[in-house]
Amino acid sequence: MKKRPIIGITMGDPAGNGSELSVKVLLDKKVYETCRPIIIGDANCMEAIVKILKKENDIKIHTVKNVKDAFFEYGTIDVYDMGMVNMEKHIYGKVSKMCGEAAFQYVVKVIELAINGDIDATVTNALNKEAINMAGHHYSGHTEIYADYTHTDKYTMMLAHEDLRVVHVSTHVSLRQACDKVKKARVLEVIRIANEGCKAIGIENPKIGVAGLNPHSGENGLFGTEEIEEIQPAIDEAIAEGICIPEGIPTPPDTIFSKALGGWYDIVVAMYHDQGHIPLKVEGFHYNKELKKWDAVSGVNITLGIPIIRVSVDHGTGFDLAGKGISSELSLANSIDYAIRLASNK
Template sequence: MIGITMGDPAGVGPEIILRAVAAMSPQDRAKTRIFGCQRTLQTAEDAVQSGLVPGRDVSVTDVPVDGAPLPWGQEDARAGDAAFRFMRAAVDAALDGQIGCIVTAPLNKAALNAAGHHYDGHTGMLAHLTGTPKAWMILASERLKVIHNSTHVSLRDAIDRATPDSILQTIRTGNDHLKRLGYDAPRIAVAGINPHCGEGGLFGTEDDTQIAPAVHAAQAEGIDAHGPIPADTVFHRAYNGAFDLVVAQYHDQGHIPVKLVAFDTAVNVSLGLPIDRTSVDHGTAFDIAGKGIASHENLEKAIAYARKLATGRGH
């Protein structure tokens, strides 16, 4: 069983969930549970016309929302609080073994924080709800996979967080995940943080003093790690098959190349948690919410990845 959280109920989450569930086989639909607001789903069905009756054709854990259905496409603290409560219910079910993986529809970070839930997004929220010190984000597409040493922090903070110990942990986490997916010896490239990896100290020394020691430590553990490699070439090389995974040092360094080559198909996966979670790699799309035109392709990819994890492939 996988669980799908609705995300922000004023965004496109309810619509793409209904479309994705309607496209499932009866067998897969029977192994799917939605964590969200029943009234919002019913209203979204009016726009989508999927033919589903939520609660009858697909299991729903109803988490009521004050004032539902909320206006589409508007930032609302009530929606931010609802997104948190949907996730908390799904995490409880996952920790209890009722579902094997959580798939998350997008939330709005401003609405989440306006409701008093001060997280940088789903990954930070999941780490808190599961009592995990740190979680990692990997963006996975067919030809390019990227794990991030840091994500939702300033670029200045990201440089400070690129310590040998942190990068080594990131390499290990990515290596373990790919092995779980069936890679015998993942080839991992570690991106540099400065132009040309500092060019021998001309453009900074962080690559020599912070990144290279982590790569050497990973190699000593038997991990097939390479780097630091200049960021302006490493993603191209990985996309063309030289590496199975790239370690990015900060948010945009990893997100830009993945979104360029796989905007509609890349899956966001949380690693380092006691539960599994995948997600779409797009936002709430407030500008088209409630119109019944949002594409569910990315959510289908996230669901497919979740089913791999839930069935224990690679164990």
């Protein structure tokens, strides 16, 4: 058996459900059979959740200040303790400067550990954008933090749920700005990143679908010219480089994801945030209206183009669920699985 990769998992915003998800996912012995997990966060928050879940007899928190001191044994959760949270001021579900600062520093630390080679891959629980900005860190999300701290200019996020994968030309900008960002150079860049991203998870000859921006992909210029002027030239150049884009043209956004689910593509290049996020979450998020609870919150977010491995849950901080012991750890489990695949193929 190959050596189990060390996976650094950030706790996320301490006021959210990341600590609960971390404990729940590490209650599964199979995780320890495939990797060596370590939580980057606050030990006191993790201990509080163990008590809320009434798992004191099953799980012990082991505090470390160095990855080398971790046990990596089932029944013990190793926590790289950052000491950022005062539990007397800690409130589940409340945006705060303290929790924003903590969540941000967890991310900075896990990036540092990965760059230094102390861990093989990083997995992130959700942070709250308002909270980190309140703490003075003006980023729109994890992806931008990773890009900044790894000094990366060319990057994108990939969302994945089972065999449905999506990358984006733009993400955290307004819809008006997103349309302006559909330029040949960026579309081509993302096609290339999508191709390499699929290869990184073991797909030898990726098939890539490229979405149009406008209804019906512009209908030959009737509903917009971005497909003709920007997207098609990017597709033509990508094909000339040997990248497989089966249809060779921008595919209408209202059919491309159905085709992807049918196996036409290994990955879809979406033109903006919601164009890619909505179909992924329709597939991965299932709400039980009779029981009034989420049966599944699955899917992962992978940052492509950076020099380290980063996979994240594809949901928010769960402030409305935090501290109640009812959150689903499925997305975190999926994220760890993807991180292991990426580390194994690196």
